[in-house]
Amino acid sequence: MNPANPLIVQADRSVFLEAFNPLAEQARAALAPFAELVSSPEHLHTYRVTPLSLWNAASTGLGPEEMVAALTQYAKFPLPANVETDIRELAGRWGRLTLEQFDNGLLLITTESDGALLTELSRHKAVAPLLGDRLSERVFAVPPAHRGVLKQALIEVGWPVDDRAGYAEGDAFAVALAPSLDVRDYQREAAEAFYQAGSERGGSGVVVLAPGAGKTVVGITAMSLVGQRTLVLTTNRTSVNQWRREILQKTQLSPDDVREYAPGKDLAPVTLCTYQMLTHRKRGSQSSDEGAYPHMALIGASEWGLIIYDEVHLLPAPVFRLTAEVQARRRLGLTATLIREDGREGDVFALIGPKRYDQPWKTLEAAGWIAEADCAEVRLRLPPEERLSYATAPDRDKHRIAAENPAKRRVLAQLLRQHAGQPTLIIGQYLDQLELMGQDTEAPVITGKTPQAERERLFQAFREGRLKTLILSKVGNFALDLPDAEVLVQVSGAFGSRQEEAQRLGRLLRPKADGRGAHFYTLVTRETSEEDFAHHRQLFLAEQGYSYRILDEEKVG
Known part of the structure; x- marks a missing residue:
C-alpha cells in the first residue's frame, strides 16, 4: 500500500486518478495506452479497462505484465485479484487466434493444442456459418470472402483475430516524396508502424494523431512505402481538394496522377473519393438491394495496393460492409480519435485494423508540433x-x-x-x-x-x-x-x-x-x-x- 500514489483500482476494472496528485501526469501516461477515460471532473478522473482497450494495447506490443506493472506502480492499494487476472486473460486473448494464408484460401488457427477454443467458437451461431471445414484440432479453413465478416463476428463474441494472411499486391506505382518534404520523426514512425516492412502483421491498421499534426503526411509517406495504386476515401470535397493539393506539393507526382473520382471517367493511379459519393444510393432503392450503391464498385474496380480511410472514426456503415470484402488490400485509417458515437469502435479494429501508432496531443504540443x-x-x-x-x-x-x-x-x-x-x-x-x-x-x-x-x-x-x-x-x-x-x-x-x-x-x-x-x-x-x-x-x-x-x-x- 502506498497512500502517496494517485490511482485507485476497483474490482469492476474502473480506475480513479487523483488529478491533483504530483504523480498524476506520470500515472496518466502509463494508464492511457490500455484504459479509456470515462469522466474527468476537477479532482478525480475515472478510467475503465475494457477488452477493446486491452486488445489495442496488446496489438502494439504492450504485454499484460506491463499493464499490470503500470497499475501496481501507481496504485494506492493492492490491485484486486480479479483485475490482475482479467488483464492477463483478456489481453492474453490477442494472438491466440490468427488468420493465415494457405494456397488460395485462409486458415483460422489457434495456439491451443487441444482445440477446445475452436470447438466452442465453431458452435456459435454468428461464427459457424463463416467457417469452412475443420482441418485439425487447431485449424479451420475459412473462405476468403468471409475474412472481414469473420473478424467482426469474433470481436463480437470476445475473441480478436491477429490477421496475418497478407495482402494481394496492387498495380505498382512508385510515389517519390518531394526533396523539399521534411517528414517529422513521429510521422515516419507512424507510417513505418503501419507498413512494417517484411512483417506478416504489417499493412493494416489505424494511426491516431492530433489534428494539425500532419496525418496527411503520414498517408503520403505510407503511399511511398507501399508503392502501388492508392485510393483515398475522405469526408468531403474540401478534404479531397486538400489531399490533392498536399499530394502534389509533397510528392513528385503530376496532376494527371492524382484525380478526384468521377463516374464514367478513367481512374487515376491515386484516386480521391468522398464517403458521401461512395455511399450514394440509387433513388428508390433499399440498402439491401443489389446495385443500390452504384459507386461502391470503385473499391474493387482497380488493383489498389493501398486504401486510405481519412477520419476513419466517421466511416459510414455501408463502407464497413464493403471494407469487409476487401481485406486483401492494405488499409490505413487516419484519425484524431478512435471514439465513435455509434459505439462501433470494434468494427474499426476488426476491419481496418488495430491501432498501430498513437501520440498524446500534449506530447506533440510540448515538442512544438x-x-x-x-x-x-x-x-x-x-x-x-x-x-x-x-x-x-x-x-x-x-x-x-x-x-x-x-x-x-x-x-x-x-x-x-x-x-x-x-x-x-x-x-x-x-x-x-x-x-x-x-x-x-x-x-x-x-x-x-x-x-x-x-x-x-x-x-x-x-x-x-x-x-x-x-x-x-x-x-x-x-x-x-x-x-x-x-x-x-x-x-x-x-x-x-x-x-x-x-x-x-x-x-x-x-x-x-x-x-x-x-x-x-x-x-x-x-x-x-x-x-x-x-x-x-x-x-x-x-x-x-x-x-x-x-x-x-x-x-x-
Missing part, C-alpha cells in the same frame, strides 16, 4: 422569457432552445472585440443561429449548401489574411486546412459528441509561424441540458490533458 491551446467554457443564462419556454418544452426541444440562447450573440461580440484582428472561426450546429451571427458580424456563413467553389474562395481569403472571420456550420468540423486560425468560438454543437469537440479544437492546432497559442471558447447555457452535454463533449480532450477554464459571461471582455 501543434499549437498550445487555451480552452474556456463561457457560461451564460437564458433570458427570462426563454427560460419559461425551456422549462415547458418537450425534452427533445430543450437542447436546441439552450443552444440557440440569444445571449450568445452578445457574448460572441465581446469575444470578437477581445480578439480583434486575430483570425477567428465561429462554428455552430443551427443554421438560423449562424445566419443571425453572420448579420451581426458581417462575416460570411459557410453551410452544406454553399457551393464548393465559393467555399474554396472564402477559405483561400482566410488563409491569405484578407478575411479575418468565418462562420461555419458542421462542415467546419473536419479537414479544414486553415493553419493561421487562432481563435475558435463554438456556439452550439451536436449534443454530447466527444469526436466533434476534438475535431473543432483541432481546427486551431496547426503550429503558428510566430509560435502564438490558440484560444478555444465554448458558449454554454447555464442550468440546462447543454451543461451536461458540454461536460460529456470534453471527456476525450480531458484524456489528452486539456482542461477548461470556466468563465461567467460578465467576465468576458
